[in-house]
Amino acid sequence: MIRLSSFFILMFLSAEYLYAHNEQSKDLNQQAYQILQTRCYRCHGGSAKQAGLDVLSRANLLEERGETGSRFAWVVPGSVETSTLLDTLEPGPDSYMPKQGSPESKAMTDEEKQLLVNWVKAGAEFPVVENRSFISEVQILKAMRNHLLSAKADDRTNIRFYTLTHLYNNPSVSELDLRLYRAAFAKTLNSLTKRREVFIPEPLPETGESVYPVNLEELYWNRDDIWAEILSHYPYALKYDYVKDEELQQLWKDVSQFSGADVPYLRADWFIVTATQPPLYHLLLDIPQTLSELEHQLQLDITQNFLHGDLARSGYAKSGVSQQNRLLERHSTPATPYFWISYDFLPRRARGDLTRFPLGPVFPENPFNNQAFDHDGGEIIWSLPNGMQGYMLVDGKGNRINEGPVDVVFDRSAVLGTPSIINGISCIYCHRDGMISEFRDEIRHADAVGGKPREHVLKIYPTHEKMQSLTKGDREIFMRALEKVTGPYLLVGPDENKNIKDFPEPIGKVAEMYFRDLTPQQMALELGIQETEILQAKIEANRELLRYGLGTMIQDPPGTLKRDKWETREGTSLMQDIASELRMGVPYVSRQPIYE
Numbered sequence: 245m246i247r248l249s250s251f252f253i254l255m256f257l258s259a260e261y262l263y264a265h266n267e268q269s270k271d272l273n274q275q276a277y278q279i280l281q282t283r284c285y286r287c288h289g290g291s292a293k294q295a296g297l298d299v300l301s302r303a304n305l306l307e308e309r310g311e312t313g314s315r316f317a318w319v320v321p322g323s324v325e326t327s328t329l330l331d332t333l334e335p336g337p338d339s340y341m342p343k344q345g346s347p348e349s350k351a352m353t354d355e356e357k358q359l360l361v362n363w364v365k366a367g368a369e370f371p372v373v374e375n376r377s378f379i380s381e382v383q384i385l386k387a388m389r390n391h392l393l394s395a396k397a398d399d400r401t402n403i404r405f406y407t408l409t410h411l412y413n414n415p416s417v418s419e420l421d422l423r424l425y426r427a428a429f430a431k432t433l434n435s436l437t438k439r440r441e442v443f444i445p446e447p448l449p450e451t452g453e454s455v456y457p458v459n460l461e462e463l464y465w466n467r468d469d470i471w472a473e474i475l476s477h478y479p480y481a482l483k484y485d486y487v488k489d490e491e492l493q494q495l496w497k498d499v500s501q502f503s504g505a506d507v508p509y510l511r512a513d514w515f516i517v518t519a520t521q522p523p524l525y526h527l528l529l530d531i532p533q534t535l536s537e538l539e540h541q542l543q544l545d546i547t548q549n550f551l552h553g554d555l556a557r558s559g560y561a562k563s564g565v566s567q568q569n570r571l572l573e574r575h576s577t578p579a580t581p582y583f584w585i586s587y588d589f590l591p592r593r594a595r596g597d598l599t600r601f602p603l604g605p606v607f608p609e610n611p612f613n614n615q616a617f618d619h620d621g622g623e624i625i626w627s628l629p630n631g632m633q634g635y636m637l638v639d640g641k642g643n644r645i646n647e648g649p650v651d652v653v654f655d656r657s658a659v660l661g662t663p664s665i666i667n668g669i670s671c672i673y674c675h676r677d678g679m680i681s682e683f684r685d686e687i688r689h690a691d692a693v694g695g696k697p698r699e700h701v702l703k704i705y706p707t708h709e710k711m712q713s714l715t716k717g718d719r720e721i722f723m724r725a726l727e728k729v730t731g732p733y734l735l736v737g738p739d740e741n742k743n744i745k746d747f748p749e750p751i752g753k754v755a756e757m758y759f760r761d762l763t764p765q766q767m768a769l770e771l772g773i774q775e776t777e778i779l780q781a782k783i784e785a786n787r788e789l790l791r792y793g794l795g796t797m798i799q800d801p802p803g804t805l806k807r808d809k810w811e812t813r814e815g816t817s818l819m820q821d822i823a824s825e826l827r828m829g830v831p832y833v834s835r836q837p838i839y840e
């Protein structure tokens with residue numbers, strides 16, 4: 245199974261807080277509400293009200309308690325001193341609340357605690373409640389069937405659907421989060437296709453903008469049995485051909501039959517975090533196994549460009565990513581306005597000193613082999629036909645790899661967890677605004693080589709100003725495309741006049757939300773059950789389910805479940821097993837993945 249490490253989760257969290265800071269004045273109420281929901285609600289709300297505290301009831305928070313003479317309330321609007329709830333929150337890990345050792349206590353930051361203080365100071369208002377009515381599986385299948393019926397018969401077998409319905413149905417997912425999910429979905433599709441125009445997913449009517457049809461052909465995904473390969477990784481596929489509900493059964497049969505797919509739809513959030521990582525990332529974007537094949541695809545000949553001095557380089561020691569020397573090189577080809585490749589070096593490489601060896605890499609016809617460096621790997625970015633970016637990681641021989649080795653590309657956030665860089669999602673996250681121009685060449689002005697080699701250095705290592713203007717132009721191409729792709733979801737309503745840079749990077753944000761531990765409410769919704777209490781009652785009544793380790797779901801306060809565990813598969817996933825035990829659907833067992 246494809247998995248994202250905790251490093252990301254932490255990395256993404258910090259970005260989220262920066263964002264929180266920017267938005268503080270406007271969305272304070274919304275944010276405070278969300279903090280109470282994600283950090284306290286499991287123990288202080290719903291069926292579990294520890295200490296009689298119900299954090300999502302403003303009446304409960306403001307209620308006066310205690311004996312006459314020592315009356316108090318959890319929250320006194322405007323008064324930080326007398327709001328006893330705030331007494332439980334101290335900066336750092338030794339805070340009394342959230343209860344020590346709980347996932348909430350590990351996840352909650354000092355910024356969030358401060359935000360609750362500011363919220364009380366500002367009057368402790370709750371946000372205007374959004375009222376979304378529950379959308380059932382029957383409703384979304386109806387919408388899918390209608391869409392298939394209205395499509396041309398020839399197109400039907402290329403039509404698939406992506407759903408955000410389990411998130412739409414979850415009242416703890418805010419309107420803004422839903423917009424970020426949609427933006428992340430659009431960004432994912434557009435980052436994984438060679439299609440020329442941007443593709444703006446349009447929701448099916450009467451699904452609360454939570455179901456999106458996609459035509460595989462339009463995204464160039466009607467090749468290599470791509471859908472079956474995606475399903476081979478998908479842990480949530482259910483079939484409804486043997487369920488009691490006859491309407492559901494019939495709709496399922498129709499949708500499956502018209503589309504010709506075993507499973508014609510899947511969850512968009514799963515897809516966003518999975519398809520942006522290898523192996524699916526490489527398969528969907530058709531990234532070849534080697535650099536030379538990629539050059540061929542992009543009508544690029546790096547060696548010829550080097551010999552003719554038709555490229556632009558910047559070399560320097562130590563960078564934000566690498567502790568070693570690093571060389572960045574830019575090309576332009578008839579097939580892509582920009583192609584950037586970095587040459588990265590292992591520590592203490594004999595020919596890793598770029599000032600002395602600026603004219604690598606070594607190859608037979610290179611007239612400067614005496615001044616040629618020897619590198620260990622590289623990172624590549626190029627502009628896709630629609631203006632979004634493709635990414636590839638290669639080793640020193642130009643073979644594609646899935647993750648950047650620790651020694652070569654060092655991540656600043658290494659202190660937070662694993663330092664490896666995963667192709668696709670890591671690049672998308674850091675290169676959120678496209679090219680990064682935080683570098684300055686040190687080779688052009690170094691005097692370590694003379695004569696002909698020096699002339700070639702002057703030719704291919706342009707001035708700082710020239711390099712800056714190239715990166716700036718490239719960044720603009722990307723930002724224009726990004727705005728076209730995500731703007732329709734982000735720049736709406738109250739945020740109409742904002743800049744997309746004011747929002748968190750959506751794919752990273754979705755990954756962070758996706759890998760949070762599941763609450764009983766989320767589990768219920770992911771199973772298509774509207775009321776958490778109904779799931780809990782079913783667990784109580786079905787001893788069989790306790791075998792699956794669901795006992796913690798009916799404890800007071802209820803426990804949480806790791807996403808990993810929910811998805812773990814031995815033939816079927818835990819989610820599929822539970823759905824099957826509850827007779828909510830039949831697990832779909834896919835073939836094994838083929839593509840690595």
Ligand code: HEC
Pocket residue numbers: 280283284285286287288294295297318328329332341342343346348349801
């Ligand atoms: C993992 C469960 C859990 C989480 C999460 C949690 N609490 Fe508690 N909380 C408790 C329990 C249990 C008590 C009862 C006292 C005790 O056992 O420490 C309690 C008691 C309290 C009290 C009453 C303290 C008193 O002196 O009577 C307040 C106020 C409180 N929590 C606030 C919060 C806030 C605010 C959050 C979120 C930021 C939070 N709690 C998150 C479990 C939790």
Ligand code: HEC
Pocket residue numbers: 563564565566570572584585586623624625635636637648655656657665666667668670671672674675678679680681682683
């Ligand atoms: C932790 C953040 C981070 C991640 C993850 C990351 N990069 Fe970068 N990248 C940078 C920074 C910062 C620069 C600017 C140059 C420097 O400091 O070395 C850069 C520069 C580059 C450049 C040179 C062009 C430019 O933007 O300046 C390429 C090519 C590149 N990265 C490719 C990749 C690829 C491919 C991936 C994913 C495998 C990736 N990067 C992941 C931070 C990152």
